Amino acid sequence: MNFPILSAIIFIPLIGAFFIFITRGSQKNVEENSKYVAIFSSLTNFLLGLFLWYSFDSSTSNFQFVEEKYWMGGFINFKLGIDGISILFILLTTFIAPICIFSGIHSIKFKIKEFFIAILVMETLMLGVFCSLDLVIFYLFFEGGLIPMFLIIGIWGGPKRVYSAFKFFLFTLLGSVLMLVAIISIYWITGTTDLIKLLDTRIVQEYQYLLWLAFFSSFAVKLPMWPVHTWLPDAHVEAPTAGSVILAAILLKMAGYGFMRFSIGLFPVASDYFTSLIFTLSIIAIIYTSLVALMQDDMKKLIAYSSVAHMGFVTIGIFSLTKQGLEGSIIQMISHGLISAALFLCVGVVYDRYHSRMISSYGGLVNIMPKYAFVFMIFTLAALGLPGTSGFVGEFLVLVGVFQVNILVAVLASLGVILVAAYMLWLYRRVIFGRVASSEIKKMTDLDKTEIYIFASLVFLTLFFGFYPEPLLNTADISINNLIDKYQTDINFHLSQKNN
């Protein structure tokens, strides 16, 4: 395979952004052209992602499509490659990006050109995160995402957008700088930042704990875990719909991916050591944020808190370090990517029409917008993990995984599932059923064609993976096995050293 397909998939959106950047002419022309360029480049990328999946060999756990380019004096190389875990996130990203662009066409009213540039640059950076096989490259993409996201929230956001944008930026930056220290330390400890080489080296155990904590500080903020989750509700609430979708569907997954790839892959001993910390924080996140979600009167805020709870399941699954747990986390992340994106789009639909996110402004929408009520119902049920939706598969596997290691955690996490049902159903009842809140709501129109297409694709995938998660599991299977095998051998090695 000589064609650099990963570079292509990463940089096509950037090239699209560049073309949008240089478009000139009357405002109407520029907007039309940039719209088409954005759609074209993001859809091309999605097809390329599918092609990548098609040509991906799921019978090996080695990194595939590896590319390496001389960069930065040779001591750090531009290295890309994917395995069964990263390809799923690449697919998710390439699928969500066009949805964001369609949603942007719908709801963004000013600076449209700049908006598409920001989304496309964002897509490039997110894909880079999932493709990079070098810690420094990873950091570059991981941090670079702050710039477009800051602008998306700050320029096109709601009334409190400045505060939210700052909070988002500074929180994540503060978390990440420690990771930079850790990355540089790894370079001086092992002499390389190449992930493939690092996975074969055992980092000395004393270093592992601090390095793990440094990576954790970055991922915990990004995921986000309790108690550093407070930026997320603010950012979600103020961001435009497309921004919320990107945040919830992909940005948060970067952290889950990071936990799998780096925390467990590079620091197995420390991961083992800190499992209880992760479990505690995740359980608090699940129960506490679910309770907080019950209290919200802002729809977006409610969904944001539910994201924190769902990501709590992800971390529990990852650090259960069982096959089912890890598989469950991956499915949970993918399905949360689809479901939360859909839920934010649902909020966006009514917000575009009525300009309120308050639950109390709505009511009785089922009479006025029946199609909308149907779509919203599917995603509400998917979010609470109804069997037959992808949400169920993820949560179920996570719970199966964690039952094998810690029953208490499993029981408490199951409690969370009930709470999720409580606030999601309550949200649904208050918005969709009941009396029509005001006469102005009656003027709202049901979903139009674009929206139906967007939602139809999301509904299809949610249900499809709910009934038949095999494609996802097959792809990731060998890589997960390999991850766990490596983890086990490292732990055993460590134990045998201790006994000696």
Add this chain to the structure above:
Amino acid sequence: MHLILYILPEIFLALAIMFLLMLGVFTKKSFNLVYLLTILSLIFAIALVLNQPEEAYRYFGIIKIFNESYIIDKLSSFMKVLTLLFCMFVLLLSNDYVKNSNIDKIEYPIIILASTLGMILMISSFDLIVFYLGLELQSLCLYILASFRRNDERSTEAGLKYFVLSALATGILLYGCSLIYGFTGSTNFEVISEKLTESNMGAVFGIVFIIVGLAFKVSAVPFHMWTPDVYEGSPTSVTSFFALIPKIAAITVFIRFLYVPFINVISQWQTIIVFLSIASMILGAVAAIGQNNIKRLVAYSSIGHMGYALAGLVTGTNEGIHSTIIYLTIYLVMNLGIFGCIFMMKRENVFYENINDLSGLSKNHPMLAFSFLIILFSLAGIPPLAGFFAKFYIFMAVIEIKMYSLAVIGLVTTVVSAFYYLRIIKVIYFDRPKKAFDKNYDWGLKSSLILSSVLILIYFIYPTILTDIVTSIVIY
């Protein structure tokens, strides 16, 4: 005779200064001509530096002349090119400002040229006396420049303040030099290096005094007091000169002092530099938050950046020096850009300095706003812009010698300083638009700004261009 060949750039600059002075005095309305000739002579001087005679590099790239008091090596050549190049860019950048703000006297470019000559002497000095002479030449010119708008109260105040404080610092530095001479018996760096030992208390005092003097020149905390006032009070064209060019010479001299004469007593000065570095990073980050005047903000941000540059020097390794030089180079490019943006804040030939004047810039001037965005994020050190790599190299060097606390403090202050850069971006992109600025930009200003923004943006594609040059610099 052949020794003269090595200092051709210096001789050429000195002759150019005298010639331009004559030309300016004896022809009427000659400002534009003198300004142009100054830029041309800077370009010619760069060519002369690059075209050193072959023998200069015969002995490991080092040659010492005039009784070993003057050194020409890769460090000096690189820094000289940097000084002359950025001096040229500053002149290009500020041409429009100088003409529109009533300081277009022929002395202005000539004094800048004289000051540059002083810096070049400093960069190449390998002897306390030569160093001091160069320092005096450049500082005296800087005093005049700071108070160049002599009818303006603030400019006069800036000049006087700078003069008094700088004279004090120079006095301390001279005292340090004499202590070193007294205790080692030589003014030559090489000889001092051999004679200096840790038991030599008097000489250690001398080292401290010299470091204090140099810290004043790079405006490291706690010797930074003059910086915000002088930056704010001086005409902006002079501020841009202050923020860029003297730092090059000062950092070079810092490197030279710490790594040649003082290298054997590293344990004595290491903690001092760590303190200067941490204090500068923290103050630069915290104090800039409250500023509304963009020149004051740049002053504090430059204090912070010098803190990072000094962090590279703490290490005592070649990697440390390289990281500092790379940091300095990228800092210069970024500050060139930010001053380019400041010079564009002009409505009907009146220049504005307040951050609020930038409000809603992205609506009326999308390209200028975009440049601002790139440069500010780069100053904040966000990847993949050049400013990130600058910091990356510094922390590579710092962590190599296991100074984790310095690295963590440095990175946390990065986050704090990100706040005030973000504030400017917020004003530019999120706030309501005000009246548009003038659009008749000078070509020099425009091209310098575009150059610096593009360099910052695409640095990550090929970072080895800079690092390859810098890593060939070796200090003995």
